[in-house]
Amino acid sequence: FQFSEAETILFYLALADEVQTRKMIEHSLKLGKRVAVPLIDSQNNQILISELKDPEKELASGILGILQPKKNFYRPLKIEQLELVIVPGVAFDKRGNRLGFGKGFYDRFLKKAPDRTKSIALAFELQLVDNVPSQSHDAPVDYIITEKRIIECKKCT
Helix, strand or coil: CCHHHCCEEECCCCCCCCCCCHHHHHHHHHCCCEEEEEEEECCCCEEEEEEECCHHHHEEECHHHCEEECHHHCCECCHHHCCEEEECCCEECCCCCEECCCCCHHHHHHHHCCCCCEEEEECCHHHECCCCCCCCCCCCCCEEECCCCEEEHHHHC
């Protein structure tokens, strides 16, 4: 899978200690890609998707201090429109299992995505562990990219 093939990409909006996505978002917009970001719907325990056109003007601090689209800039997209989802996490194993923040937002979201939608976790090498316990409701990622390597998870199962 090539980044250049994806026309519509969902990026997470990084916390301070996560791999930062801001420059990737800006670069993708310059390339003419359609960029989407998550909006946490805590009442329904789900991720909503909003198209992002101008990060400087359209984002504000939301739940847990995570940036999200301001209400007046919410432009809903359907999950079927995504070719690529960039996923955060706390820890990952080479099989693509991920430990998130315990709410299951991305697991539920990825389970709904079409098979053609690829998922990539961005991680620091120190976030890779031998085994992340997984259950049937967990959704593994397709690739993990660290500062040192790209792991194609399906080849490691």
